[in-house]
Every structure is written in C-alpha cells, then in structure tokens.
Amino acid sequence: MKQYIIRRLLLFIPIILGISFILFFLYVSSPGDPLSGIIATQPGITPERIQELRTLYGLDGSIIQRYFNWLKNAIRFDFGVSLNYREPVSSILGVYIWNSFYLNVLSFLFSVFVSIPLGIYISTKHGKALDKFVLTFSLLFTSLPTFVLGIIAIKYVAPLLGLPIIGMTTIGSNYVGFAYIKDVLLHTALPFIILSLFSLAGTLRVVKTSMLEIIRQDYIRTARAKGVSERVVVYKHAFRNALIPLIPIIVGGIVTLFSGSIIIEQVFGWPGIGNITYQAILNRDYPLLMGSAMFYAVLTIFSNLLTDIVYAFVDPRIRLK
Numbered sequence: 676m677k678q679y680i681i682r683r684l685l686l687f688i689p690i691i692l693g694i695s696f697i698l699f700f701l702y703v704s705s706p707g708d709p710l711s712g713i714i715a716t717q718p719g720i721t722p723e724r725i726q727e728l729r730t731l732y733g734l735d736g737s738i739i740q741r742y743f744n745w746l747k748n749a750i751r752f753d754f755g756v757s758l759n760y761r762e763p764v765s766s767i768l769g770v771y772i773w774n775s776f777y778l779n780v781l782s783f784l785f786s787v788f789v790s791i792p793l794g795i796y797i798s799t800k801h802g803k804a805l806d807k808f809v810l811t812f813s814l815l816f817t818s819l820p821t822f823v824l825g826i827i828a829i830k831y832v833a834p835l836l837g838l839p840i841i842g843m844t845t846i847g848s849n850y851v852g853f854a855y856i857k858d859v860l861l862h863t864a865l866p867f868i869i870l871s872l873f874s875l876a877g878t879l880r881v882v883k884t885s886m887l888e889i890i891r892q893d894y895i896r897t898a899r900a901k902g903v904s905e906r907v908v909v910y911k912h913a914f915r916n917a918l919i920p921l922i923p924i925i926v927g928g929i930v931t932l933f934s935g936s937i938i939i940e941q942v943f944g945w946p947g948i949g950n951i952t953y954q955a956i957l958n959r960d961y962p963l964l965m966g967s968a969m970f971y972a973v974l975t976i977f978s979n980l981l982t983d984i985v986y987a988f989v990d991p992r993i994r995l996k
Contacts, residue, residue, distance in 0.1 A: 683980050694972045695749070695965075699742050702961045709734060709758060709961055732756060732962065749969070755962035759954065764966040768948065772970065774843060775940070775947030779932040782867055786874035787925055794882025795914060799905075801887060809879065816876035824869045825942035838864050841944040866936075866943045874932060881924050885917040919986070926982045930975050 710728055714720055729735045733744055733755055748755065754764035793809070800806050816824070833840045839862050844850070850858050889895065890913050898908050937949030944950070948967055955964040 680980070680984070683983075687976055687980075690976060691969075691972065692746075695746065695969060696742060698965060698968050699745060700738065702965060703738050703741065705959075709959055732758060745965070754966035754969070757955075757960055757963040759958045759960040759963065764962050767951065767963060768966050768970060771946060771948045771951050774945065775933060775936060775949060778863065778866055778940075778945060778947060779870065779929060779936055781863070782870035782874055783929050783932055785867075785871045786878055787928070790875050790878040790882055791921075794879050795886055795909060797879075798883050798886035798890060799909060806883075809883075813876040813880045816872050817880070820938075821869060821873055822938045822942050824873070825865075825939055828865050828869055829942070832868075833865060836864075840865060843946050866939050866945055869939055870932060870936060874928060878921075878924060878928065881921060882917070885920050886913060889913045889917045922985050923982050926985055927978050930971075930978045933974060934971065 709732070710725065714725065717724075726735070733741055735741075736744070745755065752765050754768075756762065757764050757767055760767055797806050797809050829840045832838070839845065841862075843862050844855070844858050845862075848858060886909075890909070895908060895913055898912055899905070903912075933949070936945075936947065937953055939945065940947045940950040941953050948970065951963065952967040954960070955967065
C-alpha cells in the first residue's frame with residue numbers, strides 16, 4: 676500500500692505538469708490583451724508603464740519562457756498577481772478556498788450522513804409510498820439546475836424564513852463573537868440547503884439502487900432462510916457490499932460540490948473560489964484563473980487517489996500493487 680501511494684504521488688508530477696501546460700497554452704493563445712481592462716481605465720498610460728505592467732504580470736517573453744517562469748514561481752505557491760484584485764493570487768485563494776471549503780464540506784457531510792441511512796431504509800421499503808415519494812424527490816432535485824433552485828429559494832424561502840440572500844456576512848456589520856457566528860450561519864442557510872438537497876438527491880438514488888441490487892442476491896436470501904435477523908442481513912451483509920460502488924460517488928462528491936458550487940456561489944454572492952473563478956473568466960484575470968484551475972486539478976487528482984485507497988480497505992479482494 677505504501678509503495679502504491681508513493682508511486683501514485685510521483686505519477687502526479689507529470690500529470691500536474693501536463694495540465695498546467697495545457698491550461699497555460701490556452702491562456703496565452705486566447706485572443707485579446709489581458710491588460711486591455713487596465714489600459715482602458717487609464718487613458719493617459721505611457722508605453723513605458725504598459726511594459727512595466729507586462730513584466731509585473733509575466734506577459735513578456737515567448738510562451739515557453741513565460742510558462743517556465745510561471746512554473747518556477749508556482750512551485751513556491753506564487754501564482755502571480757491578480758489583474759482584477761491587484762493582489763497576489765495565493766493570498767486571494769487562501770481566503771476564498773476556505774470559504775468554499777466551509778460551505779461545501781458542510782453540505783457534503785450532511786448529504787452523506789442523511790443519504791446513507793435513509794437510502795438503506797428506503798431499499799427495504801421498495802415499491803411503497805415512502806419509496807415513491809423519495810424517488811420523486813430525487814428526480815426533481817437532480818433534474819432542476821442549481822441556479823433555478825437558488826432563484827426559487829431567494830424568491831420564496833428567504834422571505835418566508837427571513838433569511839439573508841447575499842454574501843457570507845451582513846455588509847457593513849461589525850459583529851463579533853456569537854453575533855458574528857449567528858450572522859454567518861444565517862447567510863449560510865440558503866446555499867447550504869440548495870447544495871445539500873442537490874447532493875442528497877443524487878447520492879440517495881445511488882445508495883438505494885446499490886442496496887436493492889445486493890439484497891436480491893442469493894447469499895442474502897440464504898442468510899434470511901437461516902433465520903438471521905433482518906437488521907444483521909441489511910447492515911452487516913448487504914451494506915458492506917453495497918458500499919463498494921458508492922465509494923467514488925461519496926469520495927468524489929466533495930469535488931463535484933466544489934465544481935457545482937460555482938453557480939450557487941454566483942447566485943448567492945458567496946465569497947468562495949467558485950465565485951472568483953467565474954469573475955476571473957469574465958474579467959480575463961488569467962493569473963487568478965490559472966491558480967484556481969490548478970486547485971481544482973489537484974483536488975480531483977487527490978480525490979481519485981483517496982478513492983483507490985478506500986476501495987482497498989472496504990473490499991479485501993482489491994490489492995493495490
């Protein structure tokens with residue numbers, strides 16, 4: 676296991692290099708001047724100042740030179756200076772990543788801890804009214820786009836419950852202590868509900884389907900015929916085998932939430948990495964876009980490694996070599 680993990684980590688190096696080069700090539704190949712926004716706001720800017728800005732933002736030199744300069748700095752977690760925020764990209768990401776991490780992990784944990792026991796229970800009530808209700812719920816929330824759910828929540832749920840609809844805290848507030856925590860939790864409520872329902876609906880269907888497939892196996896019928904209690908049959912014999920196909924869904928769920936929260940963060944004005952990535956695309960803030968794209972790439976790669984490791988622990992037939 677240890678050797679496998681080391682080999683996979685070493686394999687990440689060429690993968691990350693390949694991803695970074697492709698992203699950088701797409702960035703430098705896109706039409707237009709990245710400094711056009713800055714130049715437009717400064718009509719009297721001199722050619723000398725423009726050249727200084729090109730040097731500051733790493734826009735001078737050939738593509739290969741620019742890439743290796745970016746890579747040399749990126750190894751030290753220096754992704755350059757944001758064209759829009761005029762701050763180091765690493766400092767910006769350091770703040771916004773944790774805001775997204777807080778929202779997404781909260782939604783992820785809620786959906787997992789609710790969907791697994793509920794999916795197991797629903798699988799034992801297949802075809803009954805509760806099963807049909809949950810199926811309808813899952814189809815509804817997996818079919819509707821997240822921005823539609825967000826708009827519905829803003830228009831109907833927020834006024835009904837008196838919840839704030841924008842940002843992570845009240846603008847201009849100086850809350851401290853428990854008042855600050857309460858303010859953050861109130862602002863978290865709507866995006867948390869939407870992300871949780873979206874994740875819960877998909878995971879719930881997978882848990883139920885996986886459990887139904889296992890429950891219909893011959894060895895489960897044999898266990899029941901021998902008089903083994905239904906609780907032991909479901910939770911000890913069926914669930915462990917049903918868990919195997921759930922691993923990539925559950926472990927990869929956090930990556931899905933991070934990518935899916937881009938829209939939700941935009942709808943609710945949540946100050947997360949998804950929001951600033953979207954703004955970076957609109958403003959052609961390529962240094963910030965490169966930094967956030969590399970974050971998503973590393974997150975996805977480590978998620979795949981974690982999936983393989985969890986597979987080996989859950990299923991003893993799997994040996995990582």
